[in-house]
Amino acid sequence: MGNEQPGGIKIRRALLSVSDKTNLLDLARVLSKLDVEIVSTGGTQAELKKAGIKSVSISSFTGFPEILGGRVKTLHPKVFGGILAIRDDEEQKNEVTEQDIHYIDMVVVNLYPFGKVISKEGVEKEEAIENIDIGGPSMLRAAAKNHQSVAVVVDPQRYGEIIQELEANDGWLSSETRLSLAAEVFQHTAHYDSMIANYFRGVLPAKGGEFPQYASVGWEKAQGLRYGENPHQQAAFYKDTGFRGPSIARCEILSGKELSYNNIIDLNAALSMLEDFQERPFAVVLKHTNPCGAACADTLDKAYEDALACDPLSAFGCIIGLNQVVDMATAEKIHKTFFVECVLAPGYEPQAFELLKKKKNRRFLACPDLLNFQKSEESVVNVIKGGALLQTPDHHEMKQSDLKVVTEVAPTAEQIKSLLFAWKMVKHVKSNAILLAQSEKTVGIGAGQMSRVDSSIIAARKPGDKARGSVLASDAFFPMRDGVDAAAKAGVVAIIQPGGSKGDPDVIKAADEHKIAMVFTGIRHFRHS
Secondary structure, three states: OOOEEOOEEEOOEEEEEEOOOOOHHHHHHHHHHOOOEEEEOHHHHHHHHHOOOOOEEHHHHHOOOOEHHHOEOOOOHHHHHHHHOOOOOHHHHHHHHHOOOOOOOEEEEEOOOHHHHHOOOOOOHHHHHHOOOOHHHHHHHHHHHOOOOOEEEOOHHHHHHHHHHHHHOOOEEEHHHHHHHHHHHHHHHHHHHHHHHHHHHHHOOOOOOOOOOOOOOOEEEEEEEOOOOOOOOOEEEEEEOOOOOOOHHHOEEEEOOOOOHHHHHHHHHHHHHHHHOOOOOEEEEEEOOEEEEEEEOOOHHHHHHHHHHHOOOOOOOEEEEEOOOEOHHHHHHHHHOOOEEEEEEOOEOHHHHHHHOOOOOOEEEEOHHHHOOOOOOOOEEEEEOOEEEEEOOOOOOOOHHHOEEOOOOOOOHHHHHHHHHHHHHHOOOOOOOEEEEEOOEEEEEEOOOOOHHHHHHHHHHOOHHHHOOOEEEEOOOOOOOHHHHHHHHHOOOEEEEOOOOOOHHHHHHHHHHOOOEEEEOOOOOOOOO
């Protein structure tokens, strides 16, 4: 009797070689019960032997020993011939007989845990290299290619349904199941290779602005989400298994409901802002990836108080980001804030967290990586239809010595401090962006308008008289004087902007007329996405 029938194959021989032993024995026992011959490699065979499950060693199967410390064990013509042979090809049938090759009908393989190894702190390159699987991906790809005759299983979570189908059909597996398993394998090996490619790119000496010919991603599904940006959209959350810095994917959700798609987007924006402010206590309150308010202060609770005060109306349903462990004083102020979606901080003092978690629906996330990290230089990726855009991150640090005073009036020392704070924050506001600040706290923000003057008007409208004496940051140059006139009307005393417009002379003239100090940075901070 052959091992194929319309739509199905009979499993008679299975090769098992797994790094992850989860649920292995459940599958092996069913295969054994169905009189399937099991061929296995070193560690897998030892596990089977302990459980009293009979198997043939790979060395016995190939007639060749495992060599080079296990680096070579399955890379053999009898293995790959048994997997790749086309069962109904007469010429190949003859070759199989002549070479004493035995068909392999099922391949159960998972790979050395490369992603897990490189995610460890301080992992050596040699250890990473030793965890690059060679034989495993080769067997998986071979079996997936020949899925018309071979079943291939890479995910231990699928053993249960495989067991059910085998038991229900006396050891037969359908073509639909095999095709599904094969597709999963190619996704898995592509992910595995992308992790390795990204790791090697990361250990190469940095070359500014150099991008690879082929950009690969190493994302693994972290969880399904209830929906996407809107309830009619489906969504899932993926993580970069090799990433080691601050990341929402690496945060611990200490309390509250499951994160939504929009929560994750907003939390990632908050994280980027927290990374930019490490020296002093800093807090940001944001909605739809734009800050409603942000502040630095001598204490964390004061920073939060000042951030919230910028625009408490817009803070309804906000995300809160804090760059230090949350103490009781800060927790009390957050607890009293009406309708907070999420709070992100490096951690929480025990007493403070006991208070905060009383609000059952609020999500509290801990990101300890914020306490000790280097800013990542990995590429920023924007996926578009049919492609992607990559760029280096906007990590440019502006110093006082970089500023070029272009007006008759020069900014005071206190104004320069405010200007530098405003300049650091405005890059986190969607373009066209205008931000007003006093000392190291925002007082007004105009985000995402199609004209810069509209952003200026919006930034000044909400604070009203509080805008008097503030400084203004513009993420890109003023093309004409109307933005400066609007700033003067609001009571702005100093402006920081890139400069470089054909209209610079008129803009500078307007600032001089209004006795406003203006400095150019020569750097633009557009944020389009």
